Each structure stands twice: as structure tokens, then as C-alpha cells.
Amino acid sequence: MILVTGVSGALGRLVLQGLSARDGTEVVAGTRRGDGTTARRVDFDDPGSLPTGFAGVDVLVMISAGYAEDDVVLARHGAVADAAAAAGVRQVIYTSLAGSGGCTTLALPHRWTEARLAAGPFATTVLRNGLYAELLGALSAGAAEEAAGTGVFSAAFGTGRMSVVARQDLADVTVRVAAEADAALASGGPGWHAGRTYELEGVTALGGEEVAGLLGERYGRPVAYRPLSLSDARAALAGQGLADYQVAHTLSLLSNTGAGFLRARRSDLAELLDGAPRPVDDLVVSAAHNA
Ligand SMILES: NC(=O)c1ccc[n+]([C@@H]2O[C@H](COP(=O)([O-])OP(=O)(O)OC[C@H]3O[C@@H](n4cnc5c(N)ncnc54)[C@H](OP(=O)(O)O)[C@@H]3O)[C@@H](O)[C@H]2O)c1
Incomplete structure (x- = not known):
């Protein structure tokens, strides 16, 4: 089963839509305001919401929650890494920032999160999203x-x-990667795209x-x-x-x-999109x- 966080946001909504439209893919929604009916409550600022939010999840699509000071974002993302490990999530797919943005102030929490996830017991896939x-x-x-x-x-x-890149293209790649990872895990193998970092410039x-x-x-x-x-x-x-x-x-x-x-200078985008x-x-x- 796949869980997508942040489904009230523009990217999370598109990813959820794309995964929901695929036959045979089991997907659940997570959002800060989830009530447990149509969406689970998943608030990175409230670590107490995460064990229930992540229960039974094989593939976690972790949409970055970057609108805050760095210390807040690090605390949020660290709580997700801890909770995903405790819940037995098998693969975390994280929406990061592309390599060209490496000298921007935006990069620090993303690179920190990549390293934090890489230290976890689950497989990780880093989608380094272009601007x-x-x-x-x-x-x-x-x-x-x-x-x-x-x-x-x-x-x-x-x-x-x-x-720059269309947000929809980034959502399409996320849907593909998450669905392929989940299908591979369901068939008993290691998750596809495990250990990979893609530059989606x-x-x-x-x-x-x-x-x-x-x-x-x-x-x-x-x-x-x-x-x-x-x-x-x-x-x-x-x-x-x-x-x-x-x-x-x-x-x-x-x-x-x-x-x-x-x-x-280079991008993995075209390779991961259908067109x-x-x-x-x-x-x-x-x-x-x-x-
Ligand atoms: N590549 C780029 O050009 C670019 C530009 C801007 C931002 N970003 C990053 O990409 C992310 C997604 O972009 P977007 O366009 O979808 O942004 P958006 O429409 O502004 O959505 C903000 C996102 O942050 C989530 N969020 C905020 N606080 C949270 C918390 N405490 N716990 C869990 N989720 C929380 C929201 O989830 P809820 O459903 O829970 O509200 C929502 O998914 C942003 O959050 C930011 O980190 C990238």
C-alpha cells in the first residue's frame, strides 16, 4: 500500500490523483487535516499523528513540507524518518530539490533530509525536483x-x-516511481528505484x-x-x-x-516520463x- 502525504498541496494532490487512477494500485491519502475517513491525519509537526498515519504502509511518498524556518523543517522531516522506521515502512520516496539548486538556501533542509532518510532501515528513492x-x-x-x-x-x-519544469511532470514521475516500487515489493522483490536519486531538472x-x-x-x-x-x-x-x-x-x-x-546541465526527467x-x-x- 502507498501513502501520499500532503495531499492538500498542489503536488500531493496531483500525485494522489495519478495513483488513484491506476488499476491495481492501493493508495491512501495523508494530510494535516485528515479525519481518518477520506484521508489519514498525517501532520509532521505532530509526531503523535504518524504511527497511525503510517500503519500498514509499504511505500511512503513523502512530500517535503518546506514552508518554515530550517529548524522547523528538520524537526518535521526527522519525525517522519523516525516514524517510518518504527512503522515498518519499506520504501520512502522523498521529493527533494534538484542539483542546480544546491547553492540556494532551499537546499539545506533537503540535503539534510536525504541524508537522514538514507540512514533509515527502509529503502529510499530521492526525486530531486526541478524548480x-x-x-x-x-x-x-x-x-x-x-x-x-x-x-x-x-x-x-x-x-x-x-x-523550470511543469509541476504535473514531477507528479507523473512520482506516480510512476511509487507504483513501480509498490508493485515490486508486492511481488516479493526489492522495491524498484531503491537507492536511486533522480535529477528531475x-x-x-x-x-x-x-x-x-x-x-x-x-x-x-x-x-x-x-x-x-x-x-x-x-x-x-x-x-x-x-x-x-x-x-x-x-x-x-x-x-x-x-x-x-x-x-x-542534465536531467533524468525525459527518461522517467512517458513522453x-x-x-x-x-x-x-x-x-x-x-x-
Ligand atoms: N520545486 C519547486 O519549485 C518548489 C517550489 C515550492 C515548494 N516546493 C516544495 O515542494 C513541496 C510541495 O510543493 P507544492 O507545490 O505542493 O506546495 P503547496 O501547494 O504549497 O503545499 C504545501 C505542502 O506542504 C505540506 N505540509 C505543510 N506543513 C505540513 C506538515 N506539518 N505536515 C505534513 N505536510 C505539511 C502540505 O500538506 P497538507 O496536505 O498536510 O496541507 C502541502 O503538501 C512544498 O511543501 C515545498 O517543500 C518546491
């Missing part, structure tokens, strides 16, 4: 709104680009010039890219009501884009207008 196209759209949202009026898209991407890289071009197509008029400094970006973020850790992560993403680090990765342009533009 969502929807995330690049969200990072561009305020500037896109301004560009609609001024024809100038001001953002702190420097001259770098970010490799996007295969399209977009920067300020490209986003400005896409916005121009949407608005039916030219939009020019004007690079902002990181200190201007920091000042703009200060007024947006974000938590301090969100400001730090956002600036880190911008700074890593400018440095050229977020442009991926080519989905196009990302429309996802970026619509997320920039719906963030």
Missing part, C-alpha cells in the same frame, strides 16, 4: 502586473536563466529577457526587460508581507539565477497573473 514553472511565474508576478502598464519588466534575474531555461518576451506576446505589445539589483529586490520584497525565511529563500533564488547556477516534458511558457505566464 516549478509556476514558481518562476510567481516570482515574476508583481513585475508582470507593472509591465502590463509600462511595457517594462523589472526583475532581479540578472542575465541568468532558471531551468526542467529542460527549458528562462530568464528576464525570455519572461519579458512571453509577457509581450500576452499583452500584444513589446515588453523590455530591466534587470533590478538584489538590494532593490530585497526592498520590494520587504513590503509584501512575507515571512523572513521566505524573503531569504526568494533572494537566494534570484541571486542563484543571476549567478547562472539555476541553469541545469517529452510539458511546455512551460504558458504555465509561467498564467502563474505570473494568478499568484
